[in-house]
Amino acid sequence: MTPTAPRPSGASGLQAEVGPQWLFLVILAGLGMVGPFSIDTMFPAFARMGTEFGASELAMQQVVSVYMLFFAVMSLVHGPLSDALGRKPVVVAGTVAYIAASVGCALAPSLPVLLVFRALQGLSAGAGVIVSRAMVRDVYADHEAQRVMSHIAMIFGLAPALAPIAGGLLLGWSGWRGIFWALVGLGIVLLVLVWAFMPETHPAERRSRLDVRALGAGIGAVWRNPHGRRLAFTAMLNNGAMFLFVASAPLFVVNLLGLGENDFWVLFVPLISGLVIGSWVSGRLAGRMSGSRLASLGYRISLVAVGAKLVLSLVPATRALPWAVLPLPVLTFGIALAFPVLTLAMLDLFPDNRGAASSVQNFLALLGNTVISGAIAPALGFSQWALAAGSLVLIGSGWLLWRRHLAVAPAVPRGPEDAAAYEPMEDL
Numbered sequence: 001m002t003p004t005a006p007r008p009s010g011a012s013g014l015q016a017e018v019g020p021q022w023l024f025l026v027i028l029a030g031l032g033m034v035g036p037f038s039i040d041t042m043f044p045a046f047a048r049m050g051t052e053f054g055a056s057e058l059a060m061q062q063v064v065s066v067y068m069l070f071f072a073v074m075s076l077v078h079g080p081l082s083d084a085l086g087r088k089p090v091v092v093a094g095t096v097a098y099i100a101a102s103v104g105c106a107l108a109p110s111l112p113v114l115l116v117f118r119a120l121q122g123l124s125a126g127a128g129v130i131v132s133r134a135m136v137r138d139v140y141a142d143h144e145a146q147r148v149m150s151h152i153a154m155i156f157g158l159a160p161a162l163a164p165i166a167g168g169l170l171l172g173w174s175g176w177r178g179i180f181w182a183l184v185g186l187g188i189v190l191l192v193l194v195w196a197f198m199p200e201t202h203p204a205e206r207r208s209r210l211d212v213r214a215l216g217a218g219i220g221a222v223w224r225n226p227h228g229r230r231l232a233f234t235a236m237l238n239n240g241a242m243f244l245f246v247a248s249a250p251l252f253v254v255n256l257l258g259l260g261e262n263d264f265w266v267l268f269v270p271l272i273s274g275l276v277i278g279s280w281v282s283g284r285l286a287g288r289m290s291g292s293r294l295a296s297l298g299y300r301i302s303l304v305a306v307g308a309k310l311v312l313s314l315v316p317a318t319r320a321l322p323w324a325v326l327p328l329p330v331l332t333f334g335i336a337l338a339f340p341v342l343t344l345a346m347l348d349l350f351p352d353n354r355g356a357a358s359s360v361q362n363f364l365a366l367l368g369n370t371v372i373s374g375a376i377a378p379a380l381g382f383s384q385w386a387l388a389a390g391s392l393v394l395i396g397s398g399w400l401l402w403r404r405h406l407a408v409a410p411a412v413p414r415g416p417e418d419a420a421a422y423e424p425m426e427d428l
Contacts, residue, residue, distance in 0.1 A: 027198050028135060029152045030190050031091065031128025034098065035071065038125055038183060039064055040163035040268065043249045044261040045176035052176075053111040057250070058378055064247060065374030066115050070122035072366030078130045079359030080218050083208045087131050087138070087355075088200045094127020095194060099187035106180035128190070130362050134354040137347045138201035143287035149340040150283030164249070164264035171261065208353070218356035227409045228349050230401055232361045235342045236368040237398030241302065241391045242332055244380070245271060247373035251381030257324060267325060274329030278336025291341040292406055298337030299399040305330035306392045313385035324384060331391070338402075 042049075042063055050060045082090040101124055104117035132152070140148050170178045208218065222228050245252065245267065253259050253267050278298070285294055309327040312318040343361070350357040380386040 023197055024139075024199070025148065025152060027190075027193050028132040030193065031132040032152060034125050034186070034190065035129045037163045037186065038121060039067065040246065040249075040264075041167035041170070041179050041183070043164050043253075043264055044168040044171050045179055046250050047254075047261060048171065049111075049114075049176050053114075055111050059111065060250075061247075061373060061378055062115060063118055065370050067118045067122040067125075068366055068370040068373055070119040071126045072122075072363050072370055074123040075126045075130050075362040075366055076219055076359050078127045079134060079355030079357070079362075080208070080353075081355070082131045082134060082202065083218065083353060083355035084211075086200050086204070086207065087135050087202045088194065088198055091128050091131050091194050091198070092191070094124045094131075095187055095191045097124035098127075099184055099191065102180050102183040102187060106177045106184065126362065126366075128194075130358050131355065133343060133358045133362075134347070135201045137344065137354050145344055147283040147286040149343060150279045150286065150336075164268050168262040168264065202355075206352075218353045219360060222350055222353060222356050222360045225349065227405065228346060228357065228360065230405050230409075231342060231346045231349070232364040234398050234401040234405065235339075235346070235361050236365045237394050237401065238299075238335055238338055238342060239365050240368045240372055241306065241395035241398070242271065242275075242335055243369050244372050244377060244387060244391050244394065245328065247369070247377035248381040248387055251377070252384075252387065255381070256319075256384055257321065266321065267328075270325040270328045271332050274332035275336045277329070278333035279339075281333075282337050282340050286340075291345065295338040295341040295402060296406075298334040298339075298341075299395070299402060300334070301337065302331050302334030302395045303392075303399060305334060306388060306395055310385060310388035310392055313383070313388045319384055331395075335395075342402075 046057070046060045046063075049055070049063070050057065053059075078090055078094065098121060101117050101120035105114055105121060108114035108117055133149075136149050136152065137145055166182070167179050170182055174181070249264055249267055253264050254261075257263075257266065259266060282294065282298075289297075305327045309331070312323050312327065318324075343358075346357050346361045347354045376390060377387075380390045
């Protein structure tokens, strides 16, 4: 990666003063954890919530898909708003709204009311996730940005593994409403950390004009660039290959493996262990291996893993544990190798509109996840081989788009002064 701004002497790659680096990274990782934690803590409670509300499995799946849909819609706003108002005000406002929405979920008397507050939760939860990625590129240059992004991914990658375990414990202790009260507590802790310790990384002189048309123009500029659009679809498919297993967790763990509401760790620990280890390796290789080679290696590893999962799923003797989950950490290991590269490549395309670029990339990923959780996961959740085949199609399509991007995209610009050199060459 090349610098996006001159580095101060002796700053070790820092482009802005952020105070203690470890605390800054912890805050960014915490903001990134909110999204997956708000999804995965629910899974152990689906059966009890469905019984209380008299809702079917398909209806309960909408607790996830509604959240994801509104998360995706608002993600188009959070990034451009942070480009205009600064990163910190948007994160603070989003965290306050998230706390209020979580209180509403905890007090919901019916499924329709719960879905309304889940929608509000989705509208607000994305602020931290999206803005935190833009902040990484505000602060870090060169391969340090890839290393930091990998470290953050490693930290908040623990959330999906811990969330269903925590959800199961809370379910036994205080019922499903206690899960939402725990999310209220998480939101309060993050609000205190952000308010007291998170610096503003996007100074006033670099902000865009606060105008609805200008904000829309920023989004439009990102979307019209064929290279940015291609990278956004690539990231969506890359993430979707893993999220298919996440979204189908209640079906996979309970129906296909015959386990209980406290056994979701059987799926999530393998998934996330690969993600965490892959993020660590990606950080270690930053500066030693080019981003394009690293992402390509990650795709090859993921393709082999999900292909092995499909083969094992077709053999009755290997549909049980541990074979049922053995290839999953290898799949997510490969995904984690590619993730920082895809994210930074997108941000580097638009050095003056990083918030908008992050929004577009996240919007498309979340929109894909919404379709997966609301339609594809329920449709394929009848068998392990169907889930494996669906994941193979997703990761294979992402690999083809990435190869296409490497073939037609020009070199990444060094900074805002070189952005004009990154003109669209070919359509998607």
